[in-house]
Amino acid sequence: MPVEKYVLQKVKERKTDFEKALVKMKIMDTSEEETKLLTQKESLEKQLEKFDNRQKNLKIMRMDGEITKIDFLELSKENEEKINQVKQQMELIKIQLENLNNTDEQQQRLEQSIETLSRLEILEPQECNTFLKTFIKKIWFSTNAITNYNTKKDTPEVTIEIEWL
Secondary structure (H helix, E strand, O other): OHHHHHHHHHHHHOHHHHHHHHHHHHHOOOHHHHHHHHHHHHHHHHHHHHHHHHHHHHHHHHHOOOOOHHHHHHHHHHHHHHHHHHHHHHHHHHHHHHHHHHHHHHHHHHHHHHHHHOOHHHOOHHHHHHHHOOOEEEEEEEOOOOOOOOOOOOOOOOEEEEEEO
16 A cells, blocks of 8 residues: 555654644743733723622612712713723633633644654554544545556656645
C-alpha cells in the first residue's frame, strides 16, 4: 500500500508542527488575564446588584409618594440603561473567559493528536481513518496514465496530494 505509507509519512511530518504549536500555547500563560477578567466580572456583579436595588427603591419611593411619576420614569430609565450597560460588559467578559478556556481545550486536543501520531501504526484502520479525517480534507491520487496500447512505454509516475483542513 504505497499510497497509505505516503499519507502516513506526510501526516507524521505534521507532528513537529503540532509540537511547535503546543509549545507556543503553553508559553502563552493566560492565568493573569483570567484573574483580571474574574475581578472585573465580580465588580460588575456588585454594580448590577446595586442598580437592581436602586430600581426596587425607586418603585418603593414611587409607591410611597416620595417621587412623582415623571421623576420615577426618568430615574428608572437612567437606571435601566446602566443595568443594560453592565449586562453588556458582563457578556463581553463571559466571551473572553470562554476564549481562554478554548485555548486550554485546544492544548488538550493537540496533546491528544501528538500522542495518537506517535502510535499511528498500531491503530485499528477505522480508528486511524477517523483520526486522519480530523485534519485531512482530501487526498488526490493520480497515476498520470494515458490510455495507450503501447505496452513498452515506461510506467508514469504516481502523484499524491494532500489537502489539509
